[in-house]
Amino acid sequence: MAKAHITKGDTKITVEGTPQEVAELVARLGGEADATPPGHKESRGRGKKVKTTPMGLLGSLIDGNFFRKPKDLGAVKAALEEMGHVYPVTTLSPLLLRLVRRRQLRRIKDKNRWLYTG
Numbered sequence: 001m002a003k004a005h006i007t008k009g010d011t012k013i014t015v016e017g018t019p020q021e022v023a024e025l026v027a028r029l030g031g032e033a034d035a036t037p038p039g040h041k042e043s044r045g046r047g048k049k050v051k052t053t054p055m056g057l058l059g060s061l062i063d064g065n066f067f068r069k070p071k072d073l074g075a076v077k078a079a080l081e082e083m084g085h086v087y088p089v090t091t092l093s094p095l096l097l098r099l100v101r102r103r104q105l106r107r108i109k110d111k112n113r114w115l116y117t118g
Helices: 019-029 054-063 073-082 089-101
Strands: 002-008 011-017 032-036 106-110 113-117
Touching: 002 019, 011 019, 054 073, 054 089, 073 089, 073 113, 089 106, 089 113
Parallel strands: none
Antiparallel strands: 002 011, 002 032, 106 113
């Protein structure tokens, strides 16, 4: 269920319904709307804390062109350790395979070991 907070002048309205219903009502009323996605919970902390996940770290390596040349699992582990994140290869291996299946990486077999490249 979608939810929107509409402000028009000093009047504040909260609307709940399907995304289509909420969008139509916001367009009809024309005020400023602050739509909250379903399942959204407001944070009570002072600032936003971003959880660093292994998949997110691998994504940053991909964005940083780390996989321009083929790298083995040990090189990926070492690069993450240089960033201050220590993960066992048993954690990294299925994540790299998932990235291969999503076609964000490719893997090549070379002398009985897998090399990952972008």
